[in-house]
Amino acid sequence: MKTDLPTLVDDLFRHRYGQMVSGLCRVLGPSRLDLVEDVVQEALARALRAWPADGVPDNPEGWVFRVARNLALDSLRRQQVAWRVEGELAAWADRTGADDRDDGHELIADDTLRMLFLCSHPAIPPDARVPLILKTVCGFGVPAIAAALLQKEATIAQRLVRAKARLQGSDARFELPPADELPRRLDLVLEVIYLLFNEGYRAHRGSTLVDRELVEEAVRLAALLLELPGTATPETHALLALMLFLGARLPARTDAAGEILTLAEQDRSRWDRAWVEHAFAHFRRSIGGDVLTPFHCEAAIASLHTAAPSYEQTNWPRILEEYDRLAALTRSPIVRLNRAVAVAKVAGTTAGLAALAELETDKALAGYFLLPATAAHFHWQAGDVAAAAAALERALALPASEPEQRLLRRRLDACRGGEPAPAW
Numbered sequence: 001m002k003t004d005l006p007t008l009v010d011d012l013f014r015h016r017y018g019q020m021v022s023g024l025c026r027v028l029g030p031s032r033l034d035l036v037e038d039v040v041q042e043a044l045a046r047a048l049r050a051w052p053a054d055g056v057p058d059n060p061e062g063w064v065f066r067v068a069r070n071l072a073l074d075s076l077r078r079q080q081v082a083w084r085v086e087g088e089l090a091a092w093a094d095r096t097g098a099d100d101r102d103d104g105h106e107l108i109a110d111d112t113l114r115m116l117f118l119c120s121h122p123a124i125p126p127d128a129r130v131p132l133i134l135k136t137v138c139g140f141g142v143p144a145i146a147a148a149l150l151q152k153e154a155t156i157a158q159r160l161v162r163a164k165a166r167l168q169g170s171d172a173r174f175e176l177p178p179a180d181e182l183p184r185r186l187d188l189v190l191e192v193i194y195l196l197f198n199e200g201y202r203a204h205r206g207s208t209l210v211d212r213e214l215v216e217e218a219v220r221l222a223a224l225l226l227e228l229p230g231t232a233t234p235e236t237h238a239l240l241a242l243m244l245f246l247g248a249r250l251p252a253r254t255d256a257a258g259e260i261l262t263l264a265e266q267d268r269s270r271w272d273r274a275w276v277e278h279a280f281a282h283f284r285r286s287i288g289g290d291v292l293t294p295f296h297c298e299a300a301i302a303s304l305h306t307a308a309p310s311y312e313q314t315n316w317p318r319i320l321e322e323y324d325r326l327a328a329l330t331r332s333p334i335v336r337l338n339r340a341v342a343v344a345k346v347a348g349t350t351a352g353l354a355a356l357a358e359l360e361t362d363k364a365l366a367g368y369f370l371l372p373a374t375a376a377h378f379h380w381q382a383g384d385v386a387a388a389a390a391a392l393e394r395a396l397a398l399p400a401s402e403p404e405q406r407l408l409r410r411r412l413d414a415c416r417g418g419e420p421a422p423a424w
Helices: 005-028 030-054 060-078 086-094 111-118 126-136 142-149 153-168 182-201 212-225 234-247 273-286 294-307 316-329 333-347 349-357 370-382 385-396 402-416
Strands: none
Touching: 005 030, 005 060, 005 111, 005 126, 030 060, 030 126, 030 153, 111 126, 111 182, 111 212, 126 142, 126 153, 126 182, 142 153, 142 182, 182 212, 182 234, 212 234, 234 273, 234 294, 273 294, 294 316, 316 333, 333 349, 333 370, 349 370, 370 385, 370 402, 385 402
């Protein structure tokens, strides 16, 4: 049976990289983070070299785990310290027994969650914490991190180098922070979990739009946070509700050929009702606090979309109110871009275009294809086909996943062909 080896190794990298790095970091310590990442990456590279000749092993994951362990041991033997961790590395590679050795006061046994809090250590510069987590926990490359954060790749690379140097020079330990420190580091962890979710919900690059395993991993991590008294906050419930509301749409987000179906085109009967029910349950629990966060506003917006029986019955005035509240809490240009859509729904395309005009000079959106794509839709609805086609051409020149590019090409062909503007 033929196996697409690059795809197999890529899947292992995307879905197991963070677990491997986190587990090895627990055994070897944060000061050896560079070694940890090196051996994991080399193990995956060796899979690409060995498997075409030798065949894919029965347990590909186990093969990669063992190679990473052996590479780490070889390096540590050269440093004459392998004897200290050889037993733990063996248990890690077998993926058994690690949780039993945790101290009794630890409330959860999850390496990935500990890694999230390690990378949010105060010793790491604030602007480097999110890139470090996305690199070590989520397995994102520098280009993907730059796309997710709307930053230049060189900037992200510099921040990663600085973050690792600070972490290795600190006294950080691979464990959950004390209970009184958990809430202070929670905001960053929630932010990164949401970024992980977004990469699974809408990949920035690549041949597929959705990676369900990343979505489910983000949901799992948020659920784990709810098991800790110090992090089981209304904000955590709000994030989990938001991800469940959006994740419930996954079965309807693409057609049988993998092409994008917009919210207006989706068959809502295909939405996952169990996820919807859990989302509303967590949303109700999120409104018990006295602090309003962006996650609360975003969850409220998602709940309004979910509650609408159809796209045509969406309560856009309420959604615009929530976007106004959200915009007051965050300076995110993407929030303002999404708000412009709600403005157009409530006040018309002219008002929507005016809201977009305020974003044209925002450097963070200079390479974001949805800005010209949204402008194209507004021009198209207003009857200015030439302006719409020009904006779609600008959008096609910017980075996007392959399904998104195909959608833009279909829209451009329809626009040039004189078809009416589709629902946004």
